[in-house]
Amino acid sequence: MAAPQSAMSTSTLVGVLQGRVFLSNGVLAIGRADLLEVIGRFGFRGGAPERTLDRCLARSMFMRLPGGSYEARIVKVVLQDFDLSMQTPTWDAVVRHLRPRALQPSTSTASSGSMQIDSEASSSAPAARPLSRKRPFEEDEEQLSEELQRYQTTYVGFTKTGLLNELIRKDAELEACKHAHDNLKKKHVDLQKKVRLLQEQKRRSAQTIQKLAAKAKPKTKSTGKSRREPITVENVDQRMAIQRTKHNRYLTVESRISLSLRRNCSNVACADLGLVLLDDVSRWTIARSEVQTGAALMGHAISFHRGMDQDFQDQCKEQASGTLGVAIHCISQDATNGSIWQKRKLVALLLHTAYCSNLPSSEDDSSFAGSWKWDLFTSLECIADVQPVADGTAAGSIGLTHKMLQSVGCPSIWSLVEAGQQKAPQGHTTLRFYVLTTDRGPNEVLAKKYWMVLCRDNPKIVCLHADCNEHLAHLITLQSLKTCDNLLKKHGRDWKLFSSLATSSNTLRDVSKAFFQEWCNQHGDRSGVELARRLWPKCIGGRWNSIYEVVCRMFGVGGQAMLLPVLAKVLSKTPDSSKLPENNKPVHSVDELSVDQMKEYQKKMGTWRVNTLKVANDKLWWIAADCLRISGATLVQFSAPGQQD
DNA sequence: TCGGTTGCCTAGGCTCGCAT
DNA sequence: ATGCGAGCCTAGGCAACCGA
Structure with a gap:
C-alpha cells in the first residue's frame, strides 16, 4: 500500500514496511483489509469485523484518511514512552499484555521514534490471546506505566524496554515450567496406573498358582497318573463338550479345542x-x-524340537563315552493344484520326528543287537503352516521346505550345515536322518538331489529319498497304461488307451445335452435321469488315476450294449458348423485369434467324434477298459480311500 | 481379558440382463 | 444363441469398539 500523502499533514511518515505505513506519532495508516484483520485479531467488541469497523467509524474510533487508509491508534500506548526498536515477538507479547477491550481515540501527541517490524513474521504473528497478565484496556496506560516505574525503582539502570523484555522472558519461562509440570503429572498418573495393574496381575497369578497347586496335589497323590486322561470312545462326549466357566461367560480351553476340532x-x-x-x-x-488351537500345536512342535536340541546338547556336555544320539525326521511334502489361493499353489508339509539322545551301544546292551529299541525314542507328528508357492523350481522347493521346518522348530539340513553343527565333543555322536517323501515332479526330484549335495561332506547327516505311496499309485497306473498300449499295438490297434478314454470323455462332455436327450429317447426318462444326467467325468493327464472314474462310469451306465447305440446316434449327426467361417454367414467376432481357435476346436472335435465312435465300436477297447477298472480298484483304495464305492 | 458386534474388505461362484 | 459384465451371495479376514 502506498503511503497516503495526506497522512503526512497530521503525522510524520517514518517508514513503509510490508505495505503498512508507520507514522511518527505511533499510529498505523493501514488499508481497510489490514484494519479488518486487526479488528479480527484483537476482537474489538465482538461480532463481524465489517460491522465492528462500521460502528467504530461511526463513533470516530478510527479516522478515515484520504487515499483509502485508516488511522488506527492501537499502538499508541506502547509507542509513547519506549524506544521503538522492538522485534516482532516482543511486539506480539506487548500486544498480549495490552489486549484492549475497547479502542479509545486518543488525542495525545506522539513521541518521536520509529518501529521496526520483521515484515514476514509480522504477517503471521499469533493472534492475541488472554494470558495471566491480561488487563482491561481502561487501565492499561496508567497501570502499565505505574508497574514499570515501580520496577525501574527496584531495578535501577534498566530501560523500560529492558524491563518489558525481562517480563516477557519470565512469562516464557513460566509457560515452559507449566508445560513440563503437566507432562510430569501425566507421567506420574500413568506410572501409578501401571503399578496398580502389575500389583493386580501379581495377586491374580499368585491366586491361580495356589488354586492349580491345590487341584494338582490330591490327584497326583490318589492316582499317581497324569491329570489329563486321554480321549477314548467312552469319554469322548465329556471331553469334547462345549462348556463355559462358572459365570457362563468364557469358554474353557478344552471347549475351544473341541470347537476347532x-x-x-x-x-x-x-x-x-x-x-x-x-x-x-x-x-x-x-x-x-x-x-489358538493351531498356534498351540505349532508351539508344541517348536517346544518338542527345542527340547530335542537341548537333550543332544546335554549329552554332549556330559561327554558320555560311546553314546549315540539319533534323530530321524520324516518329511512328506506336496503342493496343491495351481490357482487355489490368490492365483497360487499352496504347499503342505507333514513332519514325523523321532529321537533318542542317548542310544546305548550294542556292547552295553546285548538285547540291542539286531533291532532298534523304539521305546527309547521320543516322537512327534506335526504339520507345518501351509505356505503359498511363489517359485515352482527346485530352489524354491528347498526354500519352502526349510521355511516350513523352521516354523515347527525343526532344523533343516541347510540350517545344520550353515550353523556348523554336529561338532559334538569327543565320545558323543549325533546322527541325523532326513527321509524326504515327495511326488516325482521334476522340481522335487532335483530338490532332493540338492539336499543330498548339501550334506555330502557331513557324515553325521544322512539324507534318504522316498516316494509317496499316493503318487505311486498314479505312477503304477501310468506304467500299466504304457503296457496296455504295447499290447494293443501288437493286436494291430492304432489307438492308445488313455488318449482314447480322454478323447471319448471330452466328446461326451461336449455333446452332453444331446446325449441325455437321446438316452431318454432310447432307454426312457427314468434311466436318463439316473444314468445320463450327470456330466461325464474328465481324464486329467498327470492325475492318471482320474481314468478310473471314466471307466467306472462307462460300465456303471451299462457298458457297450447301452452306450453304443446312443453314441452312434448322437455322433452320427453332423457337428454344428453354423459358426464356421467357411460358410458365408456373417461372423460376429472380429477377433481373428478367436476365429482361429474356434476353427481349431471344431476341427479337433470332429476328429474326436470319429475316434470316439471308432473305439466305442471296438470290443477290445471295452475289454481293456474293464481290465483297468478291475485292476485299478486296489490302487484307488491306496490313493484315495474314500472314493471307492 | 474375553467374547460379541459391526463395518469394511476380498475372492470366488452364480444368475441375469443386455448387446451382438 | 452366446459372450460379457453387473450384481448378489457366501465364506472368510481384519480392525475397532463395547460390555462384563
Whole structure:
C-alpha cells in the first residue's frame, strides 16, 4: 500500500514496511483489509469485523484518511514512552499484555521514534490471546506505566524496554515450567496406573498358582497318573463338550479345542457351527479357537524340537563315552493344484520326528543287537503352516521346505550345515536322518538331489529319498497304461488307451445335452435321469488315476450294449458348423485369434467324434477298459480311500 | 481379558440382463 | 444363441469398539 500523502499533514511518515505505513506519532495508516484483520485479531467488541469497523467509524474510533487508509491508534500506548526498536515477538507479547477491550481515540501527541517490524513474521504473528497478565484496556496506560516505574525503582539502570523484555522472558519461562509440570503429572498418573495393574496381575497369578497347586496335589497323590486322561470312545462326549466357566461367560480351553476340532472335521462354516452345535457361539469365537488351537500345536512342535536340541546338547556336555544320539525326521511334502489361493499353489508339509539322545551301544546292551529299541525314542507328528508357492523350481522347493521346518522348530539340513553343527565333543555322536517323501515332479526330484549335495561332506547327516505311496499309485497306473498300449499295438490297434478314454470323455462332455436327450429317447426318462444326467467325468493327464472314474462310469451306465447305440446316434449327426467361417454367414467376432481357435476346436472335435465312435465300436477297447477298472480298484483304495464305492 | 458386534474388505461362484 | 459384465451371495479376514 502506498503511503497516503495526506497522512503526512497530521503525522510524520517514518517508514513503509510490508505495505503498512508507520507514522511518527505511533499510529498505523493501514488499508481497510489490514484494519479488518486487526479488528479480527484483537476482537474489538465482538461480532463481524465489517460491522465492528462500521460502528467504530461511526463513533470516530478510527479516522478515515484520504487515499483509502485508516488511522488506527492501537499502538499508541506502547509507542509513547519506549524506544521503538522492538522485534516482532516482543511486539506480539506487548500486544498480549495490552489486549484492549475497547479502542479509545486518543488525542495525545506522539513521541518521536520509529518501529521496526520483521515484515514476514509480522504477517503471521499469533493472534492475541488472554494470558495471566491480561488487563482491561481502561487501565492499561496508567497501570502499565505505574508497574514499570515501580520496577525501574527496584531495578535501577534498566530501560523500560529492558524491563518489558525481562517480563516477557519470565512469562516464557513460566509457560515452559507449566508445560513440563503437566507432562510430569501425566507421567506420574500413568506410572501409578501401571503399578496398580502389575500389583493386580501379581495377586491374580499368585491366586491361580495356589488354586492349580491345590487341584494338582490330591490327584497326583490318589492316582499317581497324569491329570489329563486321554480321549477314548467312552469319554469322548465329556471331553469334547462345549462348556463355559462358572459365570457362563468364557469358554474353557478344552471347549475351544473341541470347537476347532469339530469345525475342522466338518464342512460347516464358522457362522453355522453354532447352530449345528445348538450353542450361541459367535463365528469369531470359532475362528479364534481354530487359530489358538493351531498356534498351540505349532508351539508344541517348536517346544518338542527345542527340547530335542537341548537333550543332544546335554549329552554332549556330559561327554558320555560311546553314546549315540539319533534323530530321524520324516518329511512328506506336496503342493496343491495351481490357482487355489490368490492365483497360487499352496504347499503342505507333514513332519514325523523321532529321537533318542542317548542310544546305548550294542556292547552295553546285548538285547540291542539286531533291532532298534523304539521305546527309547521320543516322537512327534506335526504339520507345518501351509505356505503359498511363489517359485515352482527346485530352489524354491528347498526354500519352502526349510521355511516350513523352521516354523515347527525343526532344523533343516541347510540350517545344520550353515550353523556348523554336529561338532559334538569327543565320545558323543549325533546322527541325523532326513527321509524326504515327495511326488516325482521334476522340481522335487532335483530338490532332493540338492539336499543330498548339501550334506555330502557331513557324515553325521544322512539324507534318504522316498516316494509317496499316493503318487505311486498314479505312477503304477501310468506304467500299466504304457503296457496296455504295447499290447494293443501288437493286436494291430492304432489307438492308445488313455488318449482314447480322454478323447471319448471330452466328446461326451461336449455333446452332453444331446446325449441325455437321446438316452431318454432310447432307454426312457427314468434311466436318463439316473444314468445320463450327470456330466461325464474328465481324464486329467498327470492325475492318471482320474481314468478310473471314466471307466467306472462307462460300465456303471451299462457298458457297450447301452452306450453304443446312443453314441452312434448322437455322433452320427453332423457337428454344428453354423459358426464356421467357411460358410458365408456373417461372423460376429472380429477377433481373428478367436476365429482361429474356434476353427481349431471344431476341427479337433470332429476328429474326436470319429475316434470316439471308432473305439466305442471296438470290443477290445471295452475289454481293456474293464481290465483297468478291475485292476485299478486296489490302487484307488491306496490313493484315495474314500472314493471307492 | 474375553467374547460379541459391526463395518469394511476380498475372492470366488452364480444368475441375469443386455448387446451382438 | 452366446459372450460379457453387473450384481448378489457366501465364506472368510481384519480392525475397532463395547460390555462384563
